[in-house]
Amino acid sequence: MTPTIAILLIITFLLSTVGLLVLIWSITNNQFSQSQEAARTIFSPGEEGHSEDPALESNKPFLGNTEIQAAAILDRWKSDQSSRTAVLSWLSSAVFWLVVGSFYGLMSSIKMHVPEFMADSAMFTFGRVRPMHLNAVTYGWSSMAGIGVALFLIPRLFKTILVGRKFVIAGCGIWNLGLLMGLAAINMGLSDGKEWLEFPWQIDILFVLAGGLCAIPLVLTTANRKVKHLYVTSWYLLAALVWFPILFLIANIPFTFPGATGATVNWWFAHNVLGLWVTPIGVGIAYYLIPKILGKPIISYNLSLIGFWTLALFYSQVGIHHLIGGPVPTWLVTLSIVHSVMMSIPVVAVAINHHGTMMGSFHRLKDSPTLRFVWIGALMYTVVSLQGSLEALRSINVITHFTHFTVAHSHLGMYAFLSFILFGAYYFIIPRLINWEWPWRRLITLHFWLVSIGIFIMVVSLSIAGLKQGVALLDAKMPFIDIVRMTVPYLEARTIGGILMTLGHLVFAFHFIAMLLRKGKAHAHPTLFRHAEIKEMNS
Amino acid sequence: MNRPFIIMVGAGLILLLATLMLVVMPYLQMSAEQVPPDLKPYTAQELVGRQLYIGNGCIYCHSQQPRDPSFAPGDGDRGWGRPSVPGDYTYDTPHLMGTMRTGPDLFNIGARQPSMDWQLIHLYNPQAVLKGSIMPPYRFLFRHVENPGPDDYVVNVPPPFGPKTGKIIATDEALALTAYLLSLDHTYPAPTLPKPIDIVDIKE
Numbered sequence: 108m109t110p111t112i113a114i115l116l117i118i119t120f121l122l123s124t125v126g127l128l129v130l131i132w133s134i135t136n137n138q139f140s141q142s143q144e145a146a147r148t149i150f151s152p153g154e155e156g157h158s159e160d161p162a163l164e165s166n167k168p169f170l171g172n173t174e175i176q177a178a179a180i181l182d183r184w185k186s187d188q189s190s191r192t193a194v195l196s197w198l199s200s201a202v203f204w205l206v207v208g209s210f211y212g213l214m215s216s217i218k219m220h221v222p223e224f225m226a227d228s229a230m231f232t233f234g235r236v237r238p239m240h241l242n243a244v245t246y247g248w249s250s251m252a253g254i255g256v257a258l259f260l261i262p263r264l265f266k267t268i269l270v271g272r273k274f275v276i277a278g279c280g281i282w283n284l285g286l287l288m289g290l291a292a293i294n295m296g297l298s299d300g301k302e303w304l305e306f307p308w309q310i311d312i313l314f315v316l317a318g319g320l321c322a323i324p325l326v327l328t329t330a331n332r333k334v335k336h337l338y339v340t341s342w343y344l345l346a347a348l349v350w351f352p353i354l355f356l357i358a359n360i361p362f363t364f365p366g367a368t369g370a371t372v373n374w375w376f377a378h379n380v381l382g383l384w385v386t387p388i389g390v391g392i393a394y395y396l397i398p399k400i401l402g403k404p405i406i407s408y409n410l411s412l413i414g415f416w417t418l419a420l421f422y423s424q425v426g427i428h429h430l431i432g433g434p435v436p437t438w439l440v441t442l443s444i445v446h447s448v449m450m451s452i453p454v455v456a457v458a459i460n461h462h463g464t465m466m467g468s469f470h471r472l473k474d475s476p477t478l479r480f481v482w483i484g485a486l487m488y489t490v491v492s493l494q495g496s497l498e499a500l501r502s503i504n505v506i507t508h509f510t511h512f513t514v515a516h517s518h519l520g521m522y523a524f525l526s527f528i529l530f531g532a533y534y535f536i537i538p539r540l541i542n543w544e545w546p547w548r549r550l551i552t553l554h555f556w557l558v559s560i561g562i563f564i565m566v567v568s569l570s571i572a573g574l575k576q577g578v579a580l581l582d583a584k585m586p587f588i589d590i591v592r593m594t595v596p597y598l599e600a601r602t603i604g605g606i607l608m609t610l611g612h613l614v615f616a617f618h619f620i621a622m623l624l625r626k627g628k629a630h631a632h633p634t635l636f637r638h639a640e641i642k643e644m645n646s
Numbered sequence: 647m648n649r650p651f652i653i654m655v656g657a658g659l660i661l662l663l664a665t666l667m668l669v670v671m672p673y674l675q676m677s678a679e680q681v682p683p684d685l686k687p688y689t690a691q692e693l694v695g696r697q698l699y700i701g702n703g704c705i706y707c708h709s710q711q712p713r714d715p716s717f718a719p720g721d722g723d724r725g726w727g728r729p730s731v732p733g734d735y736t737y738d739t740p741h742l743m744g745t746m747r748t749g750p751d752l753f754n755i756g757a758r759q760p761s762m763d764w765q766l767i768h769l770y771n772p773q774a775v776l777k778g779s780i781m782p783p784y785r786f787l788f789r790h791v792e793n794p795g796p797d798d799y800v801v802n803v804p805p806p807f808g809p810k811t812g813k814i815i816a817t818d819e820a821l822a823l824t825a826y827l828l829s830l831d832h833t834y835p836a837p838t839l840p841k842p843i844d845i846v847d848i849k850e
Contacts, residue, residue: 111675122663219748222772222782229786234703296701300740329650337650345650346657353661357669362739367732368673369741375668383661419657423664432713433743434730439672505718509709509747580747583723587750592778 115438145336146404146411149264149395151179160400160475160535182266184539189268190259191540193275193324197255198533199623200283202616204247209609211240216605220598230294238305239293245303245380246314247286249521251279252529253388254321257344259536260395261325264341265332271324278320285313301369303377304358311359318352339411343391346419350383367434375426381520382422386488389525390418390457392532393485397464400478400535401471406463414456421449428499431508447499454492461485476551480531483559487523491516506581511594512573515566522608523562530554530615537622546627550618557611565604572597676732684834687737688826695826698819699742702784709744710753710830727754731836749781756831765824766801766816774807787820 147155153176157169171177215237217224225231262269269275289306292298298305306314325348358376398405405411427435427443465482472479494516498507507513534551538544545551572594579590621627688696699705714729715722722728730753735741759765767774770788772781792812794800799816808814816824 111671114671118666218782219780222780226782227785229702232702232784232786233782234706235701237706238703296698298700298703300700300705300742302705302745332650337653341650342653345653349654349657350661353658357665364669364673365739366676366735366737367741367743368676369739370735370743371672371676372669373741375664379661379664416656419660423661424667426668429745430711430743432717433711434732434734436672436675439668442667501717505713509745511748513745576747581718581720583720587724588776588778591748591780595780598780 111436111438143404143408145338146398146408148334148336148338149340149399150402150404151183152176154180154402155404156402158400158402158471160477183263186262186266186268187259187539190262190272193269193272193279194255194259194536195540195623196276196279197251197258198536199619200279201248201252201255201529202619204243204251204286205612206616208240208243208248209605209612211236211243213602213605213609215240216598216602220595220602229296235293235296235298238298238302239290241303242293242305243286243290244521245385246289246306249385249525249529251282252533253347253385253525256392256529256532256536257348257388258321258325259540260340260392261328261344264334264338264395265328266334267328267331269324270327270331274320274323278317280317281313281320282317285310285317288313301373303380304373308359308361311355315352315356318355322348322352338395339405339408339415340391340395342415343387343394346415347384347387347391350379350387354379354383370430370433371427371435371439374429378426378429379423382425383419385521385525386422387418389484389488389528392528393461393481393488394457396477396481396528396531396535397461397485400475400481401464401468403464403468405460407460410456411460414453414460417449417456418453421446421453425450425499428504431499431501431504444499444501448496450492451496454489454496457485458489462489476545476548476555477531477535479555480527480534484524484527484531487519487527491519491524494519506577507573508577509580510573510577511569511597512577515569515573518562518569519566523566527558530558533615533619537619541623541625543622543625543629544627545618546621547618550614554611554614554618557607557614561604561607561609561611563604564607565601568597568600568604679732680837681733681736682731682834682836682838685734685736685832686829688829691822692826692829694819695822695824695829696742698787698823699826700740704752705742705744705746707744707746707748707781708750708752709747710751711743712751712753721751724750725754725758726751727757727832728836729839730832731838733836733838734832752827752830753832754830756828757833760828762824762828763801765827766799766820767803769820769823770801770803770814771807774804784820784823787817787823788814789817791815 151171153172154169159169169180171180214225214231215233218226218233218236222233229235258269258275285306289310292307292310293305297307299307325345329345354376358372364372394405394411424446425443427439428447431440431444433440461482462485472482497503498513498516507516534545576590576594579585579593711730712721712726712728734753735743759768764775768776769784771783771785772779773783788801790809790812791798794813794815798813799821801814801816802808803814
């Protein structure tokens with residue numbers, strides 16, 4: 108024990124010294140005085156003040172008033188077209204896995220209050236269907252959609268074209284194959300047995316290969332960039348694309364972490380999938396789309412810098428809050444709790460930037476599907492992160508740990524935050540790739556309300572169930588089976604929420620396919636939630 | 647920040663630091679911990695059962711990590727056992743600590759429910775022994791035969807949960823899973839837990 112403490116102290120001392128030196132260096136080299144100019148790199152010349160949204164109600168799309176401006180817009184169109192097949196391959200696969208994952212989620216939800224539902228088949232027992240849901244929506248939907256959106260944004264942000272498309276498409280094929288084999292393995296009872304790491308490690312090699320194939324074009328595209336400033340979004344995307352492969356590789360090395368050490372590696376990885384993979388993707392996308400749709404730069408570029416580095420520093424060490432009260436060293440748990448609470452710094456920094464930029468422009472939420480999805484996602488990021496910081500405190504964790512409350516919290520993060528931002532990004536990106544407008548605006552409205560009401564019912568019912576369950580578990584007076592019975596009505600409510608969300612996904616997938624087939628009329632105007640104003644504009 | 651290289655290297659270094667703190671340091675500390683002398687390695691049959699526990703996803707509803715009574719008194723009071731220590735998991739790869747208690751903690755289920763027949767009936771249909779249970783039945787681990795042979799392990803499922811005619815017999819898989827569950831007994835003293843001060847000793 109004493110050597111551990113000594114090593115810890117030495118590391119802490121060295122770190123503080125290095126940190127201080129880096130700080131002195133960055134101040135003397137003016138690393139912090141990023142001008143607000145950098146926040147404007149996302150606009151083409153003359154574009155600031157114009158919304159780049161298919162759903163803008165009053166302005167026609169900005170096409171440039173001078174030749175230089177028009178040429179910049181044309182260049183951006185070329186950037187978009189350069190990534191077209193690559194992005195569409197990832198985004199279409201993601202929609203497919205979203206629908207598959209939803210059905211597995213729904214099936215797990217029903218099984219929790221109707222244990223006899225599809226109970227006679229080993230392949231569809233609860234303990235296999237539930238991890239299939241998690242893996243399909245995490246590595247299928249969220250990760251594939253995230254990579255697809257990143258592939259679209261990176262050429263745009265660097266004002267260049269995507270090079271090495273063939274690698275990306277090959278990577279997409281291999282990733283899909285990995286998912287198919289991984290899910291089949293869980294289905295057959297061949298799971299590796301660790302949450303978030305269920306795919307057998309032999310199959311995980313495919314994901315490493317596919318990720319590597321995507322990294323090549325990204326590095327080449329970054330090297331070809333034609334911008335001076337790197338916009339905030341590109342920091343998040345670049346960092347995420349460095350982090351995930353390292354995490355995934357270390358966590359999946361077989362035969363290395365026996366016994367209780369396996370648990371710390373497991374949760375170090377699992378929370379980093381959230382913190383260093385899906386969060387930077389979601390936050391990065393919102394950092395691009397919100398200012399782009401509003402036509403005004405983010406309010407504080409310096410704040411975004413602080414937000415980014417503190418996220419990297421704090422989020423990477425929160426994982427062990429999943430083992431509070433567990434058989435791991437106390438200092439380790441405390442370290443993760445401290446970092447979980449410190450996470451409020453990047454979260455507030457991002458919140459000020461996202462919501463501050465929205466100030467005075469909330470009326471746009473009525474008309475723009477992208478903005479509505481993305482901003483609600485950004486708001487839920489603020490909520491779920493602050494909730495997470497609280498949940499890591501021992502006094503609260505002792506109640507919420509091991510209960511449905513955690514499930515509610517994770518869906519608030521992975522769905523109400525990340526998936527909403529991804530939905531918004533789809534509504535923005537696809538028209539630009541295939542030069543066609545979304546065919547039916549009512550389907551976008553229907554999608555929005557189905558998933559919003561669905562996730563609301565789910566999060567509220569599971570949060571209440573989890574709190575009641577957690578309090579009851581602390582006191583042995585209430586028999587365990589009574590706690591189980593108490594939660595059943597809330598689990599039934601969750602199924603209703605799940606049905607609505609699944610219906611929403613079917614609507615979204617249908618609309619997506621119709622869009623790819625260029626159904627509907629050729630629109631002269633963008634697809635809006637309400638298009639009364641457009642009629643006025645045209646008349 | 648205008649250099650992608652710095653961002654990517656910086657991001658990598660921060661992750662390296664986190665890996666050092668959350669993976670390497672705990673590994674060094676925990677792998678040096680004393681193995682409780684009374685902890686037995688799993689038998690071949692128990693290991694088969696453990697693999698079934700993994701393959702059928704028991705961890706999604708059952709934890710294996712009772713907490714300290716001074717922190718969460720319910721765990722000990724429900725008979726789930728003393729707080730677990732890293733040494734208890736020496737033979738547990740992968741770890742099966744779990745994160746959910748839709749069902750109870752199973753770290754000492756072998757001591758709490760030592761009856762093999764109870765375990766088998768419960769696996770065949772949890773409702774048969776526990777009304778209101780939402781645990782799914784694992785009937786696919788059992789076979790229905792009209793006349794059981796001399797080597798078959800017959801499970802006497804109480805009516806109305808059993809078949810109308812014939813008998814239910816446990817497959818090798820059901821027996822292995824049961825053997826694993828019965829092996830979950832960590833009631834021996836843990837050498838690394840701080841011992842409560844014995845007042846009698848002090849007086850002497």
